[in-house]
Structure formats: structure tokens, C-alpha cells
Amino acid sequence: MPRNGKLARISLVVAAAAAVAAVAVVTAGAASARSTAGTINGAGSTFVAPLVNKWMGPVQSNLGIQLNYSAVGSTAGVQDISTKQSDFGASDAPLSQFPQFQCPCVQIPWALAATAVVYNLGGSLQHLNLTGPVLAQIYLGKITKWNAGAIKKLNKGRALPDEKITVVHRLDGSGTTYNFTDYLSHVSHAWSSGPGTGTSVTWPVGLSGNHSSGVSALVHSNPGAIGYVDVDYAIVNHLQIMKMKNKSGHYVLPRAAGIKAAAQLDTHPAKDGSLSIVNPPASKKYRNAYPICTYTYVDVQKSSGAATGDLKKLIGWAITKGQSFGPPIVFEPLPKAVVTFDKKQLKKIHS
Amino acid sequence: MTSLDVSTDAARRPFSGRRVRLGDLLLQGAAAIAALGALVLVILIVWKVIQGARLSLSTFGLGFLTHVVWDPVHFKFGAASFLYGTAITSVGALILATPIAIGAALFLSELAPAGIRGPVTALVETLAAIPSVVIGLWGILVLAPFLRDHVDPALHSTLGFIPLFGPATYGSNVFTAIVVLTIMILPIIASISRELFLAVPTELKEGALGLGMTRWEMIRGVVFPYTRGGVAAAMILGLGRAIGEAIAVSMVIGGALGISINIFQPGQTLAGQIAGQFTSSTSALFTASLLYLALILLVFSIVVNLVAQFIVRRSARHVGSAR
Numbered sequence: 001m002p003r004n005g006k007l008a009r010i011s012l013v014v015a016a017a018a019a020v021a022a023v024a025v026v027t028a029g030a031a032s033a034r035s036t037a038g039t040i041n042g043a044g045s046t047f048v049a050p051l052v053n054k055w056m057g058p059v060q061s062n063l064g065i066q067l068n069y070s071a072v073g074s075t076a077g078v079q080d081i082s083t084k085q086s087d088f089g090a091s092d093a094p095l096s097q098f099p100q101f102q103c104p105c106v107q108i109p110w111a112l113a114a115t116a117v118v119y120n121l122g123g124s125l126q127h128l129n130l131t132g133p134v135l136a137q138i139y140l141g142k143i144t145k146w147n148a149g150a151i152k153k154l155n156k157g158r159a160l161p162d163e164k165i166t167v168v169h170r171l172d173g174s175g176t177t178y179n180f181t182d183y184l185s186h187v188s189h190a191w192s193s194g195p196g197t198g199t200s201v202t203w204p205v206g207l208s209g210n211h212s213s214g215v216s217a218l219v220h221s222n223p224g225a226i227g228y229v230d231v232d233y234a235i236v237n238h239l240q241i242m243k244m245k246n247k248s249g250h251y252v253l254p255r256a257a258g259i260k261a262a263a264q265l266d267t268h269p270a271k272d273g274s275l276s277i278v279n280p281p282a283s284k285k286y287r288n289a290y291p292i293c294t295y296t297y298v299d300v301q302k303s304s305g306a307a308t309g310d311l312k313k314l315i316g317w318a319i320t321k322g323q324s325f326g327p328p329i330v331f332e333p334l335p336k337a338v339v340t341f342d343k344k345q346l347k348k349i350h351s
Numbered sequence: 352m353t354s355l356d357v358s359t360d361a362a363r364r365p366f367s368g369r370r371v372r373l374g375d376l377l378l379q380g381a382a383a384i385a386a387l388g389a390l391v392l393v394i395l396i397v398w399k400v401i402q403g404a405r406l407s408l409s410t411f412g413l414g415f416l417t418h419v420v421w422d423p424v425h426f427k428f429g430a431a432s433f434l435y436g437t438a439i440t441s442v443g444a445l446i447l448a449t450p451i452a453i454g455a456a457l458f459l460s461e462l463a464p465a466g467i468r469g470p471v472t473a474l475v476e477t478l479a480a481i482p483s484v485v486i487g488l489w490g491i492l493v494l495a496p497f498l499r500d501h502v503d504p505a506l507h508s509t510l511g512f513i514p515l516f517g518p519a520t521y522g523s524n525v526f527t528a529i530v531v532l533t534i535m536i537l538p539i540i541a542s543i544s545r546e547l548f549l550a551v552p553t554e555l556k557e558g559a560l561g562l563g564m565t566r567w568e569m570i571r572g573v574v575f576p577y578t579r580g581g582v583a584a585a586m587i588l589g590l591g592r593a594i595g596e597a598i599a600v601s602m603v604i605g606g607a608l609g610i611s612i613n614i615f616q617p618g619q620t621l622a623g624q625i626a627g628q629f630t631s632s633t634s635a636l637f638t639a640s641l642l643y644l645a646l647i648l649l650v651f652s653i654v655v656n657l658v659a660q661f662i663v664r665r666s667a668r669h670v671g672s673a674r
Contacts, residue, residue, distance in 0.1 A: 076630040100634045164520050171606045173631025195424065200631045202422035207523050207617050208606025210627055221496050222522055 040310050043070040044077020044090030045175050046212055047230045048111050048296045052090070054325040055318060063317060065310050073211070075173035075199055081105060081299050087307045088315075089299040092175020093199050094274035104302050107273030108345045109295040110319050112263055112332045114254035115179045116231040117292070118239035120219050121146065121161065127253065129154040131245040132187030132279065132291065138165055138226060140190055141205035146224060154245075161224070167206030168218045168227035173199040176212065179278065179294040180228045186279040187291075232329045246291045247282040258290030259332040265289070267337035273297065273345055275338070295338075300349055308351035315346060397649060404646050407639035415643055421608055421624075423633055428640035430647055435610045436618040437651070440525060440600065441593035443614070444532035449586055452537050456544035457570060472545065479538035487602035490531045495522035495603055498530065503615050517613030523605035526614045531599050536589035543585035547578040580666025587659030594652055597622035621648045 042052070049071035056067045072080075074091035075098065081089030082103035091098075095107050117130065134150050137143045143150055147160040170177050178199045185192035195201040207222075209215040212229045216237045219227040227239075231254040234241050243251035252258040265280045275295045280286035298318075304311055319342045323333035334342070401408075407415065407428065418429025459472050499522030510516040551574050559569040575582075597620075605617020606627060621644050632638040 073630055075633060079630075098633055100632065100638070166521060171601070171627040173628070173633060195422070198424040199633055200423040200628065200637075202420065202424070202427075202608065206607065207521060208619075208627070210601065214602075217491055218523065221492065222499075 038064060038310065039066045039068065040088070040307060040314055041068045041086045042077075042088040042090060042298075043072050043080045043086045044088075044299075045074045045092050045296055046071040047074075047092045047113065047175055047294075048090050050232050050329045051111055051322075051326055051331050054329070055322050058322075058325070059314060059317065062321075063310075063313050065314055067314065073172055074175035074178070078103065078299060081301065084301065087300070087304065087311055090296065091299060092294055092296045093178035094297065095272065095299060096274065097178060097199060103299060105299045106302055106345050106348045108298050108300070108315060108319070108342050109269060109273060109275055109334070109338055110298045110315065110342065111296045111323075111326065112259060112293070112334055113296065113326075113330060114231045114259050114262075114290050114293045115176055115183075115228050116234040116239075116254045117226065117228050117242040117244060118216075118219055118234045119226040119242060120223055121163075121240065125158060125160070126240055127243050128158065128160075128240075129245065129251045130242045132183065135244075136184045136188030136191045139167055139169070139184065139204070139206070140188075140194065141167070163224040166218075166222045166225040167203075168215050168222070168225050169203050169206055169208055170212075170215055171208035171210050174211075175199060175294070175296065176228065176230055177201065179292060182276065182294075183278040183292045232331075235330065244291050246286060246289050247280060248284075248287045248289070249282070250287055252288055252290045254290045254292070254330065256327055256330065256332055257288055259293050259330070261286055261289035262291065262293040263332060263335055267335045269338065269341050273341075302348060303351065304349055305351055308349055312346055312349060316343070319343075400642055400646050400649060403642035404639050406636055407643040410636060411640075411643075415640075416647070419608065419610055423631075423637050426634065426636050428636070428643075430621070430644055432608050432610055433619050433621045433624045433644060434647065436525070436604070436620040437594055437622070437648070439614070439618070440528045440532055440604070440620055441590055443525070443529035444536055444593045445586060445590050447529060447533040448537045448540060448589060451533075452540035452585075452589075453544055453582065455537075455541045456548055457574075459541075459545050460548035461566070461570065461574070472542075475538050475541050477538075478534065479542070483535065483596060483599040484602075486531060486535060487599035490527060490599060490603040491523065494530060495527050498522065498527050507615065514612045515614055517611075517615055519615035521605055521615070521617050523603050523617055524615050525604060525618045528600050528604040528618070528620075529614065531603055532593045532596060535596060535599065536592050539592060540582075540585045540589045543588065544578070544582050547581040547585070548574055551577050580663045583662045583666060584659055587655060587662070591652060591655055591659075594648070594655065595622055596620075597626035601627050621645075621651075 049069065052067070052069045056069070059065050059067045074093055077089035078091050078095065078098045078101050080086040082101035082105070095103060095105065117135065119128070121128075130151070131154060134143065134154065137150065144165055146163045146165055152160055178197065181191070181195065181197045181201055185197045195203065207218055209218045212233045215227045215229050216233055216239060219225040219239055220237065229239070231241070241253060243253050245251050262277050262280050264285055265277045266275050269275045274297070277293050277295065279291045280289040298315060300311055300315070319334060319339050323331075326333060411418070411428065415428065415430050416434065417431050419431045420427045420429040421432070422428070455475060459468055459475070463471065499519065503519030503526065506516050507519045555573050555577070556569055559573045564572060600620050601623030604619060604623060606619050606623070607617035608619065609616075611618070625641055625644050625648070629641060632641060
């Protein structure tokens with residue numbers, strides 16, 4: 001009968017739709033958030049993002065791997081890899097800085113760069129001089145004007161304005177903050193016993209911006225501002241960069257030579273793969289060293305499942321051939337000893 | 352077929368009678384599921400937030416609400432700075448937005464020539480459609496420098512004797528956040544008020560004018576009392592939006608810790624702090640403290656909503672009795 005037939009047709013359509021939906025859900029559930037063959041998904045540090053982005057093309061053409069990277073910040077990157085939401089996590093701070101995340105991971109230093117101290121004053125005041133202790137005083141709120149005696153002393157002959165210093169820092173958890181506060185803790189007792197070192201600290205004064213882009217925007221739009229960003233962001237955003245005094249007494253800019261000299265400080269990573277190269281000591285070897293340099297790490301699960309082969313190929317390429325893409329964006333190639341250590345770390349990854 | 356034949360019909364065509372009732376049943380069921388689902392969702396969210404904040408609740412207790420501290424390295428957290436920031440930015444935005452919104456609503460309902468009412472109304476409502484992040488970006492690049500260079504110093508020099516208008520140095524401060532929030536809640540209050548003013552019975556308005564009242568006296572004596580409850584509800588709606596706004600506010604408020612009466616100092620709100628730091632948590636206590644902030648924000652919003660309902664109910668009673 002017509003009415004029954006209509007009911008039968010409706011129920012058939014509904015049943016078919018339900019079956020399709022069930023199949024879709026099951027297959028979606030089976031496919032994990034991790035990679036299919038030939039794709040590697042990574043997340044983490046914004047610091048290393050420019051270099052990783054440069055690697056995407058060559059990795060596709062030379063290794064046949066599609067590399068996807070989300071620059072969500074070091075903390076989010078470590079969280080993702082410890083919950084297996086990605087294939088690798090990129091972080092500027094060593095895993096020991098994230099006690100909250102249990103990650104049976106291998107830590108591999110895979111890039112080397114620096115944090116620039118940036119500021120916004122008139123065009124004629126390029127490359128001012130600053131020392132670590134004075135920088136710490138500024139960030140503690142003890143020195144509040146650009147023409148303060150301590151700053152004038154370092155910049156004899158430069159016309160420093162009678163302008164308030166607007167301190168800028170990062171709101172979100174950041175490896176750049178870790179590097180910067182690590183340096184401040186090394187050069188200032190008041191800092192190390194106060195705010196201390198971390199990816200997220202309590203700042204005595206100043207404004208907070210989200211990500212390096214937020215810090216750049218704040219420094220850019222506030223005359224008299226001072227901040228810290230990765231050196232590449234500083235150059236790309238045409239921010240004025242400070243010359244920092246190293247322990248040997250020289251004022252150095254965050255350039256390749258300065259980073260290379262600083263990297264000599266520690267070329268033998270600790271057992272967990274971490275390295276600290278801030279504030280190299282006074283010695284002829286570190287004459288030209290820039291004092292706020294940092295390694296940045298890639299963290300990989302010890303058992304990485306299906307992605308292991310591609311991951312090993314990718315990282316093996318990144319620490320050797322990939323380093324040649326670094327210098328134009330102020331990333332210094334890894335020292336040989338570190339590359340040797342990294343290759344040994346790679347062996348620890350298995351499926 | 353008469354109704355007396357229903358039973359035999361049902362026997363011969365077993366599906367027809369049942370299908371009619373089945374449809375009703377389905378409708379009832381679907382609507383009930385939707386309503387229950389919303390309720391269950393709210394309860395689940397509140398429950399999960401409380402659960403997540405438990406570590407911080409037990410570590411800091413109620414002292415969390417009075418401490419001005421946020422130190423992830425030394426595991427010390429407190430909400431006072433952000434509570435103050437949320438309160439002052441949302442109340443400030445409400446104070447600034449309400450007269451402008453009501454003025455605009457009056458203009459569009461009573462005073463404007465008929466021809467321009469349509470386009471201007473549409474424009475005011477388009478203001479509500481601008482995404483928060485776009486307003487935040489405009490705020491940090493255009494509004495903040497403008498206020499810092501032209502408005503803040505002028506306000507400080509003329510009204511500087513009031514501690515509220517202290518020395519102004521930063522462009523990103525509480526005042527800029529207040530202005531941004533005002534822009535965001537203005538269209539909500541304005542469009543609801545406009546609808547309310549239009550709904551006042553014409554005989555009441557014409558009666559007042561017929562008695563010789565001026566236009567303003569008519570508005571003040573007839574329109575405002577009639578729409579009091581609704582306008583209050585609109586203001587609370589706007590306040591609710593201001594309390595919860597995270598993105599636009601966090602981009603222009605400066606992200607600083609501390610409580611200062613000076614509105615030209617940077618600050619931070621509950622929503623802004625949660626949004627800015629959620630991916631940055633480095634310890635279980637840090638995450639729990641962020642969820643504690645979320646719990647405070649939830650309680651704040653619920654209290655504001657309850658107060659709104661109370662005000663509306665009281666005004667409705669008065670309107671009823673006045674008639």
C-alpha cells in the first residue's frame with residue numbers, strides 16, 4: 001500500500017544514511033592524528049619556525065616527505081609530542097623545563113640561533129651598547145629612563161633621549177623567554193633570586209605581547225620600548241638591535257660570527273641532550289661571542305610507530321644538509337661534535 | 352469512515368494510527384533532547400572546570416582571590432589582579448557605552464527622518480559583526496597609538512586631580528581596553544533598546560504629546576519608564592559580552608600584573624590571562640590555576656545574569672502595576 005511503501009522508503013534512506021555515518025566514524029577513528037606514510041606532522045617553537053619552513057620544499061623533493069609544522073610555541077609543542085598528537089615537538093627549552101609532561105622522548109638539538117634585544121628609538125640611535133646587568137636592571141624596573149647614568153656610560157657620545165623605557169615581554173610560554181631569562185639569571189643575582197628562569201615568569205614591569213609577533217608589534221608602536229625576540233624576527237621587522245657586552249668586554253651583535261663563537265662553549269650535550277651556551281666566560285676564545293645564544297631542540301617519542309623511518313630520515317637530513325639553509329636567517333650550522341651526538345640520539349628511536 | 356470504525360481501521364492498516372502519534376512523539380522527544388542537552392552541557396562544563404581547578408582550589412583556597420601574584424617559576428598564583436581588571440574594564444565599558452547606545456537607539460526610533468533610519472540601523476548592527484580579533488588588531492595598531500598621543504595626556508592634564516586619570520605613558524592600557532569593549536558592546540545595547548523604544552504603544556506616546564509635553568518630556572516620562580526593564584536587560588547583555596571578551600582585550604590591555612586605580616596603566620583581565628597563557632602551562636598547578644580563573648569567570652557571569660533577571664522581573668512588576 002502507498003502509505004506503507006513511503007514508510008519503507010523513508011526508513012531505508014535513514015538506515016542507509018546511518019550506515020554511511022557509521023562507516024565514516026569508524027574509519028576516522030582508525031586513522032590517527034599522526035602521519036600517514038610520507039607525512040610528518042610537527043608542532044612547537046616559533047623560534048625555529050622560519051628554518052623549518054625553509055626545509056619543507058627540499059624535504060619534499062629530496063626525501064619525498066611532506067613536512068607540516070605548526071608554530072604554536074614551545075610549551076604547546078612539548079605537550080603535543082608527549083600526548084602523541086604529533087610526530088615531533090620543537091622546543092627552545094630543554095624537556096626538564098616541562099616537568100608536567102611525561103615524555104619518553106629523545107631530545108636532539110637541531111638548530112642554533114640567538115635572541116636579539118630590540119628597541120625603538122630614533123633612527124640615528126642604531127646599535128646601542130648594553131650590558132647584561134643593566135638589561136636586568138631595566139627588566140626589574142630599577143632603570144626607567146633611556147638617559148639614565150648607567151646607560152649613558154655605555155654609550156658615550158650618543159644623544160640618548162629623556163624618554164621612559166617601555167619594557168616589553170612575552171605573555172605566552174616561550175623558549176625565547178627561557179633563553180632570555182636564563183641569560184638574565186646568569187648576569188644578575190637580583191633576577192635569579194627574583195623572577196628566575198622559565199618559559200613563563202612573573203615580570204616586575206612592562207607590557208606583555210602574544211608570540212614574537214605581539215612583542216614586535218608592541219615594540220614597533222611604542223617609542224622608547226625595549227623587548228626581546230628571535231634575531232630573525234628582529235631583522236625581518238626592521239627593529240633596532242642592541243649590541244650586548246660579553247664577558248670578554250666586547251660589544252657584539254647577534255650575527256653568525258657571534259653565535260659561532262658562543263657555540264664553542266659547550267659542544268658536548270648532557271645525557272638528556274640539553275646544552276646551555278648563554279654568557280660565555282671571559283677568554284680569548286669567546287672574544288666575539290654573543291652572550292644570548294641558544295640551541296633549539298626537536299623532541300621525538302622513543303617509540304614512534306609508523307613514522308619512525310621518515311622521522312629518522314628527516315632529522316638526519318635536518319642536522320646535516322638542512323643546516324645550510326640556516327645562515328640567511330641567522331641560524332648557525334651545528335658544530336661537528338653536536339652532529340655526532342645527534343646521530344647517536346637518533347639511533348635511540350625505534351618503531 | 353466514521354470515528355466508530357477506528358478500531359477496525361487500525362486492525363486493517365496497522366501503521367496509519369500509530370504513525371500520527373509517532374510523529375508527535377518524535378517531535379516531543381527531539382525537542383526534549385535539545386533542551387536537556389543544553390542543560391547537561393552547561394552542567395558538564397561547570398563540573399569539568401571545577402574538577403580541573405581542584406588542585407589550585409586546595410592549594411590556595413579563597414586566598415587566590417585576594418593575592419596579586421602570578422609566578423609560574425615559584426608556583427605562586429593569584430587572581431586578584433585579573434579580577435580587578437575584568438571588573439574595571441567591563442564596568443567602564445558599560446558606563447561609556449550605555450549613554451551612547453541609548454542616544455543612538457532614541458535617534459533611530461524617535462528622532463531620525465524616516466529615510467535614513469534603515470541604513471543607519473544596518474550600519475550600527477554591522478558594528479556587531481566585526482570579528483573580535485580584527486577589532487583587537489585595529490586597536491593595537493591604530494587606536495592605542497592615537498589614544499596615547501592625543502587623548503590620554505589631554506585627559507590627564509585636565510582631570511589629573513582624580514587618581515583615575517593618572518600619568519599616561521603606555522598606549523596599551525586599561526583605558527584602551529575600555530574603549531575597545533565600548534565599541535563591541537555598543538551595537539548590542541543600541542539595537543535591543545531601539546526595538547524596545549519602537550515597541551512602546553503609540554497611544555501612550557501620542558497621549559503624552561497631546562497633553563502638551565515636549566518631545567524630551569515624552570521620552571523621559573513615557574518611553575523610558577516603559578522600557579526600563581528591557582534596557583536594563585540589554586545593558587546586562589552588553590556587560591556579559593564585555594566580561595567574557597578575551598582576544599580583543601588581551602591585544603590592547605598590555606598584559607601586566609598589578610592593581611592600579613590609574614586607568615592609563617596596563618592591566619589584565621581573567622579572560623585575557625586564560626587565553627594568553629593556556630598553551631603555556633608548565634606545571635599541573637599552573638593549569639589548575641588557569642581553570643580556577645575560568646571558574647571565577649563562570650561564577651561572575653552567572654551572578655551577572657541572575658542580577659539581570661532580578662532587575663527585569665522587578666521592572667516588569669512596576670510596569671504592570673503602573674498600568
